[in-house]
Amino acid sequence: MRFGVLGSLAVWTADGEPVRIPELKVRALLADLLVHAGRPVGVDRLIDDLWAERMPRDPHGALQTRVSQLRRALAAGGGRDLVVFQPPGYVLQVRDEALDVTRFRRLTAQAAAAAGPRERAGLLADALALWRGPALADFADEEFARSAAARWEEERLEALESRAEARLALGEHGALAAELGELVARHPLRERLRAAHLRALHRSGRQTEALAGFHDFRRLLADELGLAPGRELVALHEAILRHDPAEEPAPEVDALPRSNLPEPLTAVVGREDAVTAVRARVAGARLVTLTGPGGVGKTRLALEVAAGLREPDGDGPWLVELAALDARVDGFASSVAVATTVATALGLRDDPRSAVDPAERVADALRTRRTLLVLDNCEHLAGAVADLVEALLAAAPGLRVLATSREPLRVAGEALWPVPPLALPAPDASPALQRAAGAVQLFAARAAAATPDFVLDDATAAAVARICRRLDGLPLALELAAPRVRVFGVHELADRLDAVGPLAHTDRFGLLGTGPRSAPARQRTLRATIDWSWGLLDEPDAACCAGSRYRPAPRAWRRSSRSQAPTSAGTRWTSSQAWSTGPWSRRSPAARESRRATGCWSPCGTTGSTGWRRRARWRPPGNATWSTTSHWRRRRPPGSAAPSRGVGCAAWRAHRRTCAPPWTRP
Structure with a gap:
């Protein structure tokens, strides 16, 4: 159990649930025992105190009755045996970490031994956060609590003064000046607190107020105590008067909280090896970019990696979400938008003495800090993000960046880590191997959350493995499909996905459910994710994507000089140019990998099939022509010949008239 005396008397179970202590005398008995925690309190002393x-x-007899009532109340949290009779009275056997004042003292001791002001300020902030109000507020007037409460309050004020000095060393004088003003008004005779307030005022550019505050304090000491200010305060007053450079105002460095990384609502499944590998990659490179198609789990992997890289004496990690920024803004406006978003995520405030350029403000704030920035969804503003990252890495030697993007940022020193789909079981794998595959584990975990009676066993493992293979191991697709088990059951869901044919891929999207309401709109359905990817493509890339599809033969996409990607008027790209040199090969929603041994590009089945749906609505601009190995139009460039060789050509010719969209048929 846990006990609280830094505020009103409180008791919690080990799980954090409050425990009700009835009747005022029983609560007073518990408070008296907590004041003497670990030491027996005599029976006569307890009777006098109560x-x-x-x-x-x-x-x-009355005391024994109250002890019995206290034991019954504590029994609700498993603490009945904590109150023990030990001559000459009773003792509350409580562990050190179970009492908030003990934790407070441990944190303040660690802060006193801390090496730097940032670590010291953080530890003191954690210690002061344990206070919920005046110590033993509901027994402040009782004789047994008065001296202990006064002692703890003095320790709290000393911690506040130490934290104020640490924050001054960090340059947080602007915010500190306002905070200390209220404290000084409540404790006007504390000289150390007054010195911190005067220093904060002066460094904030409020020299007149600082000098007036010194004269007010000197007058108060003379009137109340007949004393003069101490040596330290007099030296500070003289330094302000002679404009000592050590005390001169300086541009304020924004106070950053420890981190803005969200706590995960679900556990990461099937990515243990990837998390370890990416953490090692981040340890060896200052910029690491996680690349991959939409829905492959780049963001979730980045957050899990960042959560394990928290440093006790460092800042962050910091999550900067860029998906909401408008991709249509170009040039200087996009650079300002990206830098402003980063500054907002870091909690930087506008300061008239700070740099006007948001990129410079971010660089100034990070210059002396050791931290990790997680830049999520950079693909639609890759140029602006690359410029900012390059500038920040040059200005802040302690900064590391972990980015997620569907294409590389192409910054010097960038280390890429392509995020693969989750591991899939082989079609002939045993049930035990099927259950061990990462994709199967993720689907089973999400299905069990949505359908409590779902169990992954030998009877369901094969069906789940079929579902995972049909969805290519994409985490987003698996998480959207898992709740559908509640409607169809796992076997029927697998059968429905297996029934999807070359033209029935839209049923695949229809079978999948929708994501959480709190998720971004582009991540609530698989179709929205693919449409987001499509929107990032320019005209040649969109043309090449419209020519892609899910195909039955492994060599349907041939990198041949004869095959042509759809082109605008006056422009002709061969497929090898489109795939190997164009942006399509880096940010396609369909591309999965390059099979160098066969000279073949393999679109991912789930996202690659989007080419069918897009082709039905898309027209090549101007007098552009289609001429791909996998789909050849009669209206082709002069002098070109229809392909007659290559694995897959015959298959496509056999069903071209039935499978091709109407506007492309001969």
Whole structure:
């Protein structure tokens, strides 16, 4: 159990649930025992503390009754045996970490031994966060609590003064000046607190107020105590008067919280090896970019990696989400938008003495810090993000960046880590191997969350493995499909996905459910994710994507000089140019990998099939022509010949008239 005396008396279970202590005398008994935590309190002393001059008829019997009531109340949290009779009275056997004042003292001791002001300020902030109000507020007037409460309050004020000095060393004088003003008003005779307030005022450019504050304090000491200010405060006053450079105002460095990384709502499944590999990659490179198609799990992997890279004496990690920025903004406006978003994520405030350029403000704030920035969804503003990252890495030697993007940022020193789909079981794998595959584990975990009676066993493993293979191991597709088990059951869902044919891929999207309401709109359905990817493609890339499809033969996409990608008027790209040199090969929603041994590009089945749907609505601009190995139009460039060789050509010719969209048929 845990006990709280830094505020009103409180008791919690080990799980954090509050425990109700009934009746005022029982609560007073517990407070008295906590004031002497670990030490026995005599029976006569307890009787005097509880009843004072209003003694009951049988004081010892009344005390035993209250002890029994306290034990029953603590039993609700498993602490019945904590109250023990030990001559000459009773003792509350409580562990050090179970009492908030003990934790407070441990944190302040660690802060005193800290090496730097940032670590010291953080530890003191954690210590002060344990306070919920005045110590033992509901027994502040009782004799047994008065001296302990005064002692703890003094320790709190010393921690506040130490934290103020640490924050001054960090350059947080602007915010500190306002915060300390209220404290000084409540404790006007504390000289150390007054010195911190005067220093914060002066460094914030409020020299007149600082000098007036010194004169007010000197007058107060003379009137109240007949004393003069101490040596330290007098030296500070003289330094302000002679404009000592050490005390001169300086542009404020924004106070950053420790991190803005969200706590995950679900566990990462099937990515243990990837998390370890990416953390090693981040340790060896200052810029690491996770690349891959939409829905492959780049963001979730980045957050899991960042969560394990928290440093006790460092900042962050910091998550900067860029998906909401408009991709249509170009040039200087996009650079400003990206830098402003980063500054907002870091909690930087506008300061008239700070740099006007948001990129410079971010660089100034990070210059002396050791931290990790997680830049999520950079693909639609890759140029602006690359410029900012390059500038920040040059200005802040302690900075590391972990980016997620569907194409590389192409910054010097960038280390790429392509995020693969989750591991899939082989078609002939045993049930045990099927259950061990990462994709199967993720689907089973999400299905069990949505359908409590779902169990992954030998009877369901094969069906789940079929579902995972049909969805190519894409985490987003698996998480959207798992709740559908509640409607169809796992076997029927697998059968429906297996029934999808070359033209029935739209049923695949229809079978999948929708994501959480809190998820971004582009991640609520697989179709929205693919449409987001499509929107990132320019005209030649979109033309090449419209020519892609899910095909039955492994060599349907041939990198041949004869095969042509759809082109605009006056422009002709061969497929090898489109795939190997164009942006399509880096950010396609369909591309999965290059099979160098066969000279073949393999579109991912789930996302690659989007070419069918897009082709039905898309027209090549101007007098562009289609001429691909996998789909050849009669209206082709002069002098070109229809392909007659290559694995897959015959298959496509056999069903071209039935499978091709109407506008492309001969």
